[in-house]
Amino acid sequence: MQQLADRSTTLTPSLTLAIDAKAKKLKADGVDVCGFGAGEPDFDTPQHIKDAAIAALQAGFTKYTPSSGTPELRAAIAAKLKTENGLDYKPSQVIVNCGAKHSCYNAIIATCNPGDEVIIPAPFWLSYPEMVKLAGAIPVIVPTSEANGFKLTPDQFRDAMTPATKLIILNSPGNPTGSVYSADELKALAEVALEEEILMLSDEIYEKITYDGTAFTSLASLGKEIYDLTITVNGFSKAYSMTGWRLGYIAAPEPIAAAIDSIQSHSTSNPTSFAQKGALAGLKGDQSFIGEMVKAFSERRAYMHDRLTKIPGITCVKPMGAFYMLPNISSFGLSSESFCTKLLEQQNVACVPGVAFGSDAHMRLSYASSMENITKGLDRIEAFCASLRA
Ligand SMILES: Cc1ncc(COP(=O)(O)O)c(C=O)c1O
Incomplete structure (x- = not known):
């Protein structure tokens, strides 16, 4: 067998x-x-973040939290997304997961059916195609060129689209390329996605790490129609050096957030309770x-x-x-x-x-x-x- x-x-x-x-x-x-x-x-990890988690442990904050995260952390993330990224998400649209990897996985299984195609610009973060396969969907790899700084062009995106295309994954700043899309470049790609209502997963985990004054743009901030098709992924691993804490989050339109909430409630449940207290201290404390x-x-x-x-x-x-x-x-x-x-x-x-x-x-x-x-x-x-x- x-x-x-x-x-x-x-x-x-x-x-x-x-x-x-x-x-x-x-x-x-x-x-x-x-x-x-x-x-x-x-x-x-900065000391004040560790201290907050230690204090939470000592105060007995060691039980289940709501499966999508504590209300205070979801509210703090929604406030961060508003003030730093120009994004209007209610706390109910924010789902805290066990790392941005988990966030990407949940986003893909919540949206992709078997046979759906998912466009992934290459070079790519190596887990994306595997997550797509786990959902029974088909990764469509589109090579980018060094001459274009490893960035996908709108024409390349359009050429890769078929009637089966469901989602495109964008990762800026990117692993392993280090490329950062400008607001105009993102907008041009999003306009192609809007033509056929392709969903966009925007993995923004390296948001804080840019060089030479390069501006970071959050994809969903570029207009209401783009917002409606975008699932924003971010987390605490890279910005706060909290990789082992396993805390990331998605922010998405209501129906997608609700679906991910439901999937999470039947799979991992909440991310670790006292780690969430540390993340809260990270968001609220000295940056x-x-x-x-x-x-x-x-x-x-x-x-x-x-x-x-x-x-x-x-x-x-x-x-x-x-x-x-x-x-x-x-x-x-x-x-x-x-x-x-x-x-x-x-x-x-x-x-x-x-x-x-x-x-x-x-x-x-x-x-x-x-x-x-x-x-x-x-x-x-x-x-x-x-x-x-x-
Ligand atoms: C592009 C990208 N997305 C997501 C992740 C996962 O981050 P986390 O540790 O929060 O799960 C990584 C980690 O290397 C990454 O490079």
Whole structure:
């Protein structure tokens, strides 16, 4: 008897984890590995956020909350979305989930039927296509070009549309591209979505992390018709360095929010009670931590980009947000997996092959790590590339 459901066998095994496991094994064996795989800020959660969660625990705030989150947190998120993003959501339209990953998943299963097509610009965050497959829907991958800063154009979007298209996923600032869409670029894409009433999932988890004065725009703020088709996803992981706390949220038109509320009430129920108190303190407290973190990322980004683009054979689009760099390594004539495996074996540097994100011409480096790690790692990458060219 076939024990596993089809949905669990169609998932793509995570390449990221394979390289990560090798890197961890080397580290455990005492090898000095330079890791560039991190998908999370290398800063601790601010103390006032921890204190609020500790106080909540000690006060016995350890029971179920409403499955969509506490009323006070939902209200604080609605207020944040209004003041920071120009978005009018009532607290009832805000559903707090166990991380932005969970938010994306809930949004997709709440809206996509088997056979529906979901447009995903590539390079993409690697969980999107797998979530779409879990819903029985079909990921339609649309490659973007480096010349256009890895951004989807309205024509590319229109060309990818079929009568089965249900949803497009936009992620700005993007992982792994670091690209940030301007308000005009988002509006032009949204106008294509409006033509056929395609839903838009706007993953805004890297909202706070942009560089060189690049403005962030929340898709749903661009007009009532766009708002009506948009599911906004955000969370606490990246901005407040709370990845392990597992707290994200969606904000959506009433019927979609209600559907997600219902799905959540029968699956995970509420996100952790005392973690929600920490998130509330994050939203209401001093925000200066974010600026300091982004300043550190900005310095590392400038250094890493400068070093990478000086290596013969490598080109690299300058990321305008998030904390990843996506150099093009195709001139070396290796697949991204082979390049990254050799780089790990020969120089003890762990990067993620671009094929995991839908682009075999690239590899991804995270600069959410110390300057010391970055400097040492780049010395080794330089030596590795020179050896390939020798
Ligand atoms: C684009 C994108 N969306 C969502 C997530 C998930 O965030 P969370 O940790 O809040 O689930 C990540 C995490 O790496 C991400 O890169």
